[in-house]
Amino acid sequence: MVKPIVQDKGMDHTIDFLREGYFYFSKRMNEYHEDAVKSRIFGRKLVMLRGDEASNLVMDPVKFKAEKSVSELSPGFLSKENDVFYLADIDYYHKKEWFEQAFIAEKRKELESIIRQRWQERIEAWKTNPSINFATEMEEMWVIAVCNWMGIPIRANNLKKRTTDIQEFVQLFSKYGLNRWKRNQAKNRIEKWLVFLVRQLRAGGVHVDEDKLLYKLSWYEDESGRILPIKTVVEELLLLIRIFVTSSRWVVFSQLALIENPELKERLQMDQKYVNCFIHEVLRYYSIVPFSAAKTQEQFFWKDMFFEKNQLVLFDIYGTNHHPGKWSQPELFQPDRFLENNIAPDSVKDSVTVQLMKVSLSYLLRTDWIVPGQELTCRGTEIPARPKNGIHLEFYHEGFLEDN
Incomplete structure (x- = not known):
């Protein structure tokens, strides 16, 4: 017997979505006590899904393909x-042959070393300029780190410009909807920059170490023995930059969680297992990319519900990570919930x-801050x-904890 998918009331819910953000999806599913609800946003019919079983469904490459309008x-x-669940993980690239060759354990250690160097530089800078916007600092630091690691030369006088463009490119959505014009302008500028670098590298006009990703990808040969087109190289570089820089969020x-839960800091400094619990709770509690989008490639039945071909489906990551049937007190930040999972330190x-x-986190735990009065809410x-205003902090002390 076919089970009808619950239909959200009303003709179109674009205004509700723009007002409530990604909380809209879980709010509706909680209201109907269902993990599958039909709706219409921006004039498009869609089905909202959440839960472990739904994640397995939308990741089925036979039944689903990426929705082009929100392919990222x-x-x-x-x-x-x-x-x-979370989105935008670098591990996606392990599916690609060129990345498997370039991203060996040694390169991961190099990336970690670069991140540590950038942290140490920032801490030194904060000693003389202690008043900072933490989110802005992390965005800039991550741009420097990823460019260093990939071998992309970036001049100090261009850093703020490149950081601004990359952040515009990273921002997929705002309260005004898809930021197509502003984002595309930033993307075009980054593309021109990267195209110039790849052409210069191939022409011998710029030197890049052969073990860097920019060099390896620029000279990577496909199965027929031809080097990749510059357009393909730039597309891969852009996607990798986006994934890395998004991780700065x-x-x-993590810093916001420490500010809002200061009682956790001492335990985190002493208990390595609890560090892992804290990290997984940050991933669960703060869903920086709250849903994924796909379109059905065929018609099928799932849990007695019928899905027609070309049906837009949104998998609610935030709602799954806050599912009242799966998590006890899901709206509370509680790293202890992962103690029962026996997460190994490594x-x-x-x-x-x-x-x-x-x-x-090892650096966050060795620093102390004065937190001025401010609104620390986040835009859904x-x-x-x-965080809406980026987190303003006054750095005043560096501890003496050893790096892990």
């Missing part, structure tokens, strides 16, 4: 760590995103999510 929110990037939310090393969060209308 494709389920192909959906990752899972200890029952927590996890560091920002288990996070398999995930690049979590590995970099762990490195950054921006993807990736970001």
Whole structure:
């Protein structure tokens, strides 16, 4: 017997979505006590899904393909760590032959070393200029780090310009909807910059170490023995930059979690297992990319519900990570919930995103701040999510904890 998918009331819910942001999806599913609800946003019919079973469904490449209009929110990037879902993980690239060759364990250690160097530089700078916007600092630091690691030369006098463009490119969505014009302008500027670099590299006009990703990808040969077109090289570089820089938001939310839960800091400094619990709770609690989008490639039945071909489906990452049937008190930040999962201290090393969060947390735990009065809320209308005003801090002390 066919089970009808619950239909949200009303003709179109664009205004509700723009007002409520990504909380709209879980709010509606909680209201109907269903994990599948039909709606219409921006004039498009869609089905909202959440839950572990739904994640397995949308990641099925036979039944689904990426939705082109929001392709960067494709389920192909959906990752899972200890029952927590998140998007935009660098591990996606392990599916690509060129990346497997370039991103060996040694290169991961090099990336970690670069991140540590950038942290040490920032801490030294904060000693003389202690008043900072933490989110802005992390965005700039991550741009420098990823460019250093990939071998992309970036001049000091162009850093703020490049950072601004990359952040505009990273921002997929705002309260005004898809930022197509502003984002495309930034993307075009970054593309021109990268095209120039690749052409210069191939012509011998710029020197890049042969072990760097920019060099390896610029000279990578496909199965027929031909080097990749410059357009393809730039597309891969852009996607990798976006994934890396987006991960800086996890560091920002790690800092926010420490500010809002100061009682956790001492325990985190002493208990390595609890560090892993804290990181997974940050991933669960703060869903910086709250949903993934896909379109059905065929008609099929799932849990007695009928899905027609070319049906737009949104998988609610935020709602799954806050599912009242799965998580006890899901709206509370409680790292202790992961103590029962027996997370091994070294288990996070398999995930690049979590590995970099762990490195950054080691520096957050060795620094102290004065937190001026401010609004620390986050916009549910921006993807990736970001604290509304960026987190203003006054740096005043560096501890003496050893790096892990």
